[in-house]
Amino acid sequence: MCAKSLKEVVDYCQELFDDITFQSARKWKDAEPGRKVIGYMPVYVPREIIHAAGFLPLGILGGGADMEVIHGDAYYQSYICRIPRSTIELAVAGNIDFVDGMMFPSICDVIRNLSGIWQLMFKDKYVRYFDTPQNFKGEVGGEFYQRELHELKEGLEELAGRKITNEDINKSIAVYNENREWIEKVYAYRAKTPWKTASWEVYILMRAGMVLPPEEHTQLMQDYLAAVETEDRPKRDNCRVIIQGSFCEQPPLNLVKSIELSGCYIVDDDFMMVARWLQKDVPTDGDGIHNLSDAFLNYSAESAFKFENVMEEKGTHMFDAIKKRGAEGVIFAAPSFCDPALLDQPMMVNRLKEKNVPFITMQYAENSGQMQPIREQSGTFADSIKLWSAA
Amino acid sequence: MSEKLEINKSKSQILQKEMITSNYDKITSGECKVSSTFVPGNLNELVMCFDMANNLPEINAIQNGMRKKSGGMIMEAERQGHSEDVCTYVKADVGQMAKGNIAPNGKPFPNPDLLLLSYTGCFTFLKWFELLREDYKCPTVMLHVPYDANGNPTKSMRDYIVKQLKEDVIPTMEKVSGVKFDIDRLREYMRNSAKAEDNMVWMLEQSKRTPSPIDCYFGGVYYMGPIFTAFRGTQDAIDYYDFLRTEIQERIDLGLGVSTPEGDMGEEKYRLVVEGPPNWTSFREFWKMFYDEGAVVVASSYSKVGGVYDYDGFRHDPENPLESLADYCLGVYTNRNLPTRVDMLAQNVKDYNADGLLINSIKSCNSFAAGQLMMMRQIEEITGKPGAFIETDLVDPRYFSAANVKNRLESYFQMIDQKRRGGGSATVAA
Ligand code: SF4
Numbered sequence: 001m002c003a004k005s006l007k008e009v010v011d012y013c014q015e016l017f018d019d020i021t022f023q024s025a026r027k028w029k030d031a032e033p034g035r036k037v038i039g040y041m042p043v044y045v046p047r048e049i050i051h052a053a054g055f056l057p058l059g060i061l062g063g064g065a066d067m068e069v070i071h072g073d074a075y076y077q078s079y080i081c082r083i084p085r086s087t088i089e090l091a092v093a094g095n096i097d098f099v100d101g102m103m104f105p106s107i108c109d110v111i112r113n114l115s116g117i118w119q120l121m122f123k124d125k126y127v128r129y130f131d132t133p134q135n136f137k138g139e140v141g142g143e144f145y146q147r148e149l150h151e152l153k154e155g156l157e158e159l160a161g162r163k164i165t166n167e168d169i170n171k172s173i174a175v176y177n178e179n180r181e182w183i184e185k186v187y188a189y190r191a192k193t194p195w196k197t198a199s200w201e202v203y204i205l206m207r208a209g210m211v212l213p214p215e216e217h218t219q220l221m222q223d224y225l226a227a228v229e230t231e232d233r234p235k236r237d238n239c240r241v242i243i244q245g246s247f248c249e250q251p252p253l254n255l256v257k258s259i260e261l262s263g264c265y266i267v268d269d270d271f272m273m274v275a276r277w278l279q280k281d282v283p284t285d286g287d288g289i290h291n292l293s294d295a296f297l298n299y300s301a302e303s304a305f306k307f308e309n310v311m312e313e314k315g316t317h318m319f320d321a322i323k324k325r326g327a328e329g330v331i332f333a334a335p336s337f338c339d340p341a342l343l344d345q346p347m348m349v350n351r352l353k354e355k356n357v358p359f360i361t362m363q364y365a366e367n368s369g370q371m372q373p374i375r376e377q378s379g380t381f382a383d384s385i386k387l388w389s390a391a
Numbered sequence: 392m393s394e395k396l397e398i399n400k401s402k403s404q405i406l407q408k409e410m411i412t413s414n415y416d417k418i419t420s421g422e423c424k425v426s427s428t429f430v431p432g433n434l435n436e437l438v439m440c441f442d443m444a445n446n447l448p449e450i451n452a453i454q455n456g457m458r459k460k461s462g463g464m465i466m467e468a469e470r471q472g473h474s475e476d477v478c479t480y481v482k483a484d485v486g487q488m489a490k491g492n493i494a495p496n497g498k499p500f501p502n503p504d505l506l507l508l509s510y511t512g513c514f515t516f517l518k519w520f521e522l523l524r525e526d527y528k529c530p531t532v533m534l535h536v537p538y539d540a541n542g543n544p545t546k547s548m549r550d551y552i553v554k555q556l557k558e559d560v561i562p563t564m565e566k567v568s569g570v571k572f573d574i575d576r577l578r579e580y581m582r583n584s585a586k587a588e589d590n591m592v593w594m595l596e597q598s599k600r601t602p603s604p605i606d607c608y609f610g611g612v613y614y615m616g617p618i619f620t621a622f623r624g625t626q627d628a629i630d631y632y633d634f635l636r637t638e639i640q641e642r643i644d645l646g647l648g649v650s651t652p653e654g655d656m657g658e659e660k661y662r663l664v665v666e667g668p669p670n671w672t673s674f675r676e677f678w679k680m681f682y683d684e685g686a687v688v689v690a691s692s693y694s695k696v697g698g699v700y701d702y703d704g705f706r707h708d709p710e711n712p713l714e715s716l717a718d719y720c721l722g723v724y725t726n727r728n729l730p731t732r733v734d735m736l737a738q739n740v741k742d743y744n745a746d747g748l749l750i751n752s753i754k755s756c757n758s759f760a761a762g763q764l765m766m767m768r769q770i771e772e773i774t775g776k777p778g779a780f781i782e783t784d785l786v787d788p789r790y791f792s793a794a795n796v797k798n799r800l801e802s803y804f805q806m807i808d809q810k811r812r813g814g815g816s817a818t819v820a821a
């Protein structure tokens with residue numbers, strides 16, 4: 001079988017990214033009778049359990065930059081972020097009518113209340129608000145979380161009409177371990193040779209992981225890395241930044257492109273944390289649910305939507321990323337009206353100031369159109385970083 | 392006669408004010424340790440077990456809002472880098488610290504000895520106390536109350552909360568206060584709580600009468616003060632609600648309607664159920680827009696924000712103290728899912744014979760605001776009564792547009808008139 005060209009891989013990712021009717025997931029579902037699709041919103045759900053049920057976990061990350069919101073504005077006031085209204089739009093317009101259930105993670109009150117809207121509007125669908133503990137002791141938060149995971153498993157079993165065995169879960173854990181391993185390889189490769197991997201390419205490659213079965217996504221990343229290796233792209237005099245605050249409502253692709261074009265290599269980000277939150281492999285033997293719970297309690301990245309019990313630990317994930325990827329600055333890019341990102345930001349900013357790490361802040365909506373101010377802001381930021389490092 | 396009643400009315404208000412002031416005096420006295428926590432999920436009985444004073448930052452923000460000080464504090468927080476888009480209670484608190492941290496009694500707030508992060512019904516709480524911890528650097532203990540997403544809190548949720556109380560919250564409070572936990576003391580306080588709660592529910596239900604003797608939103612704010620703050624579980628609270636009951640009964644016996652800051656309201660023309668917190672920076676002006684038109688709020692979700700006692704009959708239970716604290720937290724209004732909120736308010740519209748539901752949507756409060764448009768449509772459908780939607784903010788004066796609010800209210804009252812005359816209805820909304 002001949003290797004895929006970079007263009008083929010990137011075009012395929014772009015096609016998946018542009019398709020807000022989710023044709024690939026529809027095809028997957030239609031390929032065999034009895035298949036089911038479970039949608040989930042940011043930031044984190046244990047996709048391993050959905051996969052273990054034989055279902056496709058489908059990331060619903062809003063309607064994107066181009067979708068016209070006609071109905072959604074009747075559900076949300078102007079001072080609420082855009083992702084819930086475009087998600088409602090996707091549902092009302094029939095774009096996700098093939099989805100058999102939706103999961104709403106405990107990330108903020110908007111997604112929390114959206115689970116209630118779903119209960120009121122789509123009474124025949126499986127709706128699960130998914131709570132992760134804010135207490136990280138095994139015998140306290142861990143026990144609660146394991147019960148939550150069991151409840152989730154039982155709900156999915158009912159939908160599947162069959163039991164989900166521990167072996168099923170362990171197999172799925174292995175699939176996602178491999179997926180995370182390749183994501184890390186892509187991120188590491190980008191950090192090492194950022195001129196070879198355009199950040200917008202990496203972005204849509206990761207987005208593909210929201211709609212494809214994990215096995216296919218892993219293959220796609222392998223194809224991408226093999227293809228990009230053969231490319232000869234010019235090295236630019238860009239600075240290296242990480243993006244923070246974009247973990248839920250996604251920035252328009254043009255924003256990612258604009259940041260890069262203005263002179264910043266993005267060497268890490270928090271765009272799709274569901275695929276990267278667990279920082280280590282989950283064991284593939286023993287009690288799968290227990291292991292998933294343990295991984296969450298002990299190895300999930302410190303983040304804005306999680307209580308940090310030890311004040312001094314706040315910001316560790318961000319600083320780890322800065323160090324690991326050799327970043328020179330941080331761009332806080334948060335959705336407008338996003339409580340978790342915007343309330344967390346001042347604490348992170350203070351820590352960066354203490355350590356003299358340059359940063360800028362910006363806000364966006366998934367459909368922000370004007371990129372000129374973004375380009376100017378990040379361009380000036382890139383110049384100032386270069387000046388500092390030259391000084 | 393009305394003079395006497397004004398004095399009677401004033402008596403409960405004066406008493407309430409004295410109680411709130413006495414708590415500020417206690418907090419600022421330097422004589423006891425101070426724990427800060429939130430109104431929803433307020434574990435006042437537990438705080439008292441450790442001889443600590445209970446400081447509630449939301450109440451401080453409200454006080455600053457009513458005294459027209461919050462605007463400057465919010466600007467100060469924004470100058471420090473806090474976003475325009477987030478909860479203005481948090482910014483008022485941060486700004487208050489920056490401006491010398493002065494309590495409403497004019498004395499400086501001491502740094503809290505403990506931040507009791509009862510994470511109940513609002514995500515902002517979690518960030519709020521992380522932010523305060525940055526400055527106070529004091530012990531901060533999390534009590535995670537799972538969201539009641541299915542309208543039916545589970546044993547698993549309750550067990551999780553009880554375990555956190557036993558393993559984390561109580562040991563931390565013992566350590567900070569130096570006082571050993573005594574469960575019998577907790578039981579005693581909870582017995583007191585239940586007594587006051589009985590009278591409070593009686594009070595809430597009196598607005599089923601026509602005319603209603605009380606306003607359950609603007610007036611309700613005063614009536615809820617003691618039980619939602621540092622007095623639930625005290626003899627003072629029992630006495631206050633006994634007193635309030637007598638006062639209300641007196642109005643009923645005399646056939647009087649609502650008492651307002653300008654005296655008796657006069658004819659009751661409209662009966663409303665209100666969802667969402669009030670605006671505090673123009674509280675009087677806002678209320679006046681209602682009573683000038685003869686509108687009384689007969690029920691409100693805001694009067695349930697510190698605990699729901701009427702809908703499913705919850706009372707603090709001294710026989711199962713920790714489990715009961717868990718049930719209390721699980722049941723606060725903002726911890727309930729949207730279908731339950733809809734059911735609660737629709738029931739209120741019917742049971743209190745209201746003309747409809749008015750939503751005061753708060754710009755910076757996602758916990759209440761996200762989903763309110765959907766709730767309004769659902770409640771209109773269930774009750775057949777028209778709804779209306781206004782938008783203000785809690786303590787940021789920049790977002791209170793008196794002319795807009797007044798216009799919308801007037802249109803709404805006209806719509807109700809039209810509906811009564813048998814005409815059609817349309818929602819008044821943004
Ligand atoms: S963008 Fe922020 S506020 Fe909006 S739903 Fe996502 S996490 Fe919540």
Ligand code: SF4
Nearest residue numbers: 478513515756757758
């Ligand atoms: S967001 Fe709303 S519920 Fe939460 S603290 Fe602010 S005002 Fe209170």
